[in-house]
Each structure stands twice: as structure tokens, then as C-alpha cells.
Amino acid sequence: MSQTIADTIHKLFVELHQNPELSNQEFETTKRLKSYLQKANIRILELGAKTGVIAEIGSGSPVLALRADIDALPIQEQTTCDYRSKNPDVMHACGHDVHASILMGAAYLLKAHEKDLKGTIRLLFQPAEENFSGALHFIEIGALKGVDAILGQHNNPNLTINQMASCAGPFSANVDRIEITVKGVGAHAARPETGIDPIVVGAQIVNAVQTISSRGVSGLDAVIVSITKFQGGNTWNVIPETVEMEGTVRTLTPDIRAKVKKLLKNIMENIASALGAQAELRWFDGPPSIINDAKWVEFAKQVAKHANYEIVDFKPQLGGEDFAHYLHHVPGAFINLGSQSPYAVHHPKFQLNRDMIMPAVKYLSELAKQALIQLAQDKK
Numbered sequence: 001m002s003q004t005i006a007d008t009i010h011k012l013f014v015e016l017h018q019n020p021e022l023s024n025q026e027f028e029t030t031k032r033l034k035s036y037l038q039k040a041n042i043r044i045l046e047l048g049a050k051t052g053v054i055a056e057i058g059s060g061s062p063v064l065a066l067r068a069d070i071d072a073l074p075i076q077e078q079t080t081c082d083y084r085s086k087n088p089d090v091m092h093a094c095g096h097d098v099h100a101s102i103l104m105g106a107a108y109l110l111k112a113h114e115k116d117l118k119g120t121i122r123l124l125f126q127p128a129e130e131n132f133s134g135a136l137h138f139i140e141i142g143a144l145k146g147v148d149a150i151l152g153q154h155n156n157p158n159l160t161i162n163q164m165a166s167c168a169g170p171f172s173a174n175v176d177r178i179e180i181t182v183k184g185v186g187a188h189a190a191r192p193e194t195g196i197d198p199i200v201v202g203a204q205i206v207n208a209v210q211t212i213s214s215r216g217v218s219g220l221d222a223v224i225v226s227i228t229k230f231q232g233g234n235t236w237n238v239i240p241e242t243v244e245m246e247g248t249v250r251t252l253t254p255d256i257r258a259k260v261k262k263l264l265k266n267i268m269e270n271i272a273s274a275l276g277a278q279a280e281l282r283w284f285d286g287p288p289s290i291i292n293d294a295k296w297v298e299f300a301k302q303v304a305k306h307a308n309y310e311i312v313d314f315k316p317q318l319g320g321e322d323f324a325h326y327l328h329h330v331p332g333a334f335i336n337l338g339s340q341s342p343y344a345v346h347h348p349k350f351q352l353n354r355d356m357i358m359p360a361v362k363y364l365s366e367l368a369k370q371a372l373i374q375l376a377q378d379k380k
């Protein structure tokens with residue numbers, strides 16, 4: 001590979017890392033990515049994205065989409081690296097800077113062999129992954145129009161830079177948010193019998209919902225119910241009227257997601273009613289779980305093996321990833337490549353190993369090229 005591409009992509013990575021922007025505010029990032037695409041004569045599609053860029057290489061059918069996210073997090077960087085964030089309280093702590101750089105590098109390589117491509121590669125530099133709105137926005141403006149399959153990549157700090165991991169089926173969680181209001185009857189703290197104490201009712205609900213994972217579903221089905229906020233009352237001698245709770249429910253499949261929602265509602269309503277109170281559940285659907293296509297996972301692993309990656313086992317995670325939305329429309333796979341950081345993603349000291357970039361660039365471009373050949377064969 002030409003040294004120029006490697007230098008250019010490292011430069012892009014440093015620039016992105018130094019100039020992180022929050023979800024839906026990736027204006028400078030978008031400009032920068034567009035200028036790098038223009039430098040290589042890569043055609044940009046004007047679909048009306050507020051931030052983020054969609055571009056194409058090659059022509060005709062089939063169409064393979066490659067997606068990288070580009071947004072950063074509201075974190076003050078605490079690394080000592082010489083290319084630290086210049087923006088106070090904003091940091092590329094999830095490595096989306098490296099995702100965008102790798103995709104750009106792959107684009108440069110693919111562009112250099114554009115006439116050999118057996119179809120079109122669509123590049124999605126997607127904004128706003130961290131607040132789970134970017135993929136939906138891209139789908140809405142037509143980013144998947146004509147797309148036959150999609151592949152995406154996230155760095156994994158727990159893997160070394162020569163390791164690749166993925167799995168068929170669920171890969172990430174359904175990430176849902178819940179709010180619960182328990183309504184009782186206020187009273188003097190010395191005469192609880194004249195009221196209905198929502199704090200006592202709420203406490204029992206907090207405990208009882210933990211039985212959902214231990215008694216409501218099979219031990220083999222991953223379920224997390226976390227109540228992360230519990231607020232009620234404002235002084236020591238008054239039983240309040242209401243308690244407000246918030247939390248999150250994580251599951252891996254649509255069936256278990258629906259079952260947990262029903263169990264949660266039943267448990268809290270019935271506990272409240274047994275104690276003379278009322279409880280109301282408000283459930284907010286977050287991104288669904290990534291359901292990887294087994295065929296594409298296997299395909300990505302085979303190409304990774306040829307690119308000298310070590311393939312490691314991967315167990316689904318209960319975090320969220322909005323790439324999942326794309327897989328509701330087209331088949332594909334989401335994979336991890338090792339970034340070997342001593343700190344986890346979203347940590348102020350997260351610092352990935354930059355040596356992951358060029359092997360990943362080569363792998364991703366090879367994966368895209370081969371995937372087009374595979375798609376063309378499938379269409380015959």
C-alpha cells in the first residue's frame with residue numbers, strides 16, 4: 001500500500017481526534033470528511049444529511065454499504081497523548097474517529113481500483129450514534145436505497161490489534177428506557193395509616209422487578225432491569241404523594257423484550273394495587289438489538305482470516321448500537337476489530353493503539369471488494 005495513503009489517513013485520524021464534536025453537531029467533522037473525499041475524487045451523494053456524509057465508489061448493482069460513525073462524547077479527555085482533544089469536555093472516547101479514518105482509508109484503496117469493482121460501494125459516515133438518532137436519520141433520507149447488504153465495524157479495546165470478533169444472531173442489546181410513577185396518598189410521617197406510602201411501595205417494586213431475570217425468563221436469556229433513579233419526598237416528617245423512578249431494560253431478542261415489558265408492567269401494577277397505590281409505566285423504545293446475519297458474519301471472518309486476523313469468540317454485549325436499525329432493512333453484519341486500549345470506551349483515558357488503522361483499512365477494503373463479488377453471484 002502506498003505510504004501516501006497511510007500518511008493521509010493517520011493525519012485524518014489525528015485531526016478528527018483533536019477536533020471532536022457531539023452528536024448532531026458534527027459540522028466541522030463533516031466538512032473535513034468531505035474534503036478528504038473530494039481530494040480522492042470520490043463522489044458525494046447530496047441526500048440532505050444535516051451532518052455526516054454519504055459517498056459512493058464504483059457503479060451499478062449490487063450495492064454494498066459500509067458504515068462508520070463519526071460523533072464524540074461529552075467527556076473531558078484525560079490522556080497524555082500528543083494529539084489530545086482541543087475541545088473542552090468533548091472527546092472521541094468511543095473511537096468513532098478511528099472508525100471514520102479506517103473507512104476513509106478503505107475508500108481510498110477502493111477508489112484506486114474502482115474499475116475492478118463489481119458494483120457500488122456506498123460509504124456511510126454516520127452522525128449521532130451516541131444518542132441513537134443517526135442511523136434512523138440516514139435511513140430516512142434514503143441512505144439504504146438500492147443497498148443489498150451492509151457491514152459495520154466498532155473497535156474493541158479488549159482485543160489486541162490483530163484480533164477480529166463477531167457472532168451470528170444477537171450482537172448488542174435492545175436498549176429501552178423506563179419511567180415509573182408510584183402514586184400514593186400523602187400523610188404525616190407519624191400517622192402512616194392515614195395515607196399510602198409510595199416510598200414503601202416503590203421499594204418493593206425495585207426489589208420485585210429483579211425477579212424478572214431470575215424467575216420470569218429462562219436462565220439462558222440475558223435480561224437486565226436496572227432502576228437508576230428513585231426520587232420522592234422532600235423532608236423528614238412527611239410521607240409524600242408520589243415516587244418517580246427511572247431505569248433501563250436490556251434484552252437481546254424481540255420476544256424477550258416483549259415478555260419483559262409485560263412482566264414489568266404486571267409486577268409493578270399488582271404490587272401497587274395490593275398496597276392501595278397506583279403505578280404507571282412509561283416505556284421508551286431505544287435501538288433494537290443488532291441481529292447479525294450468520295452468512296455475512298462467516299464471510300467477514302473468512303476474509304479476516306486471510307488478512308491475518310486472529311478470529312476470537314464473541315458473546316453478545318448488553319450495550320446498544322444504532323447500526324441495528326440498518327439490519328431491519330438489509331442483511332449484513334457488525335464486527336469488532338481490536339484497538340487494545342488499557343481503558344474501556346467512554347472512559348476519559350481511553351486511548352486506542354493507532355497501529356490498528358492500516359491493517360483494518362486493508363481488511364475493510366478487501367472485505368468490501370469480495371462482498372460485491374459475493375452479492376453479484378447471489379443475484380445470478
Ligand SMILES: [Zn+2]
Nearest residue numbers: 094130345346
Ligand atoms: Zn460509544
Ligand SMILES: [Zn+2]
Nearest residue numbers: 094095096154
Ligand atoms: Zn461507539
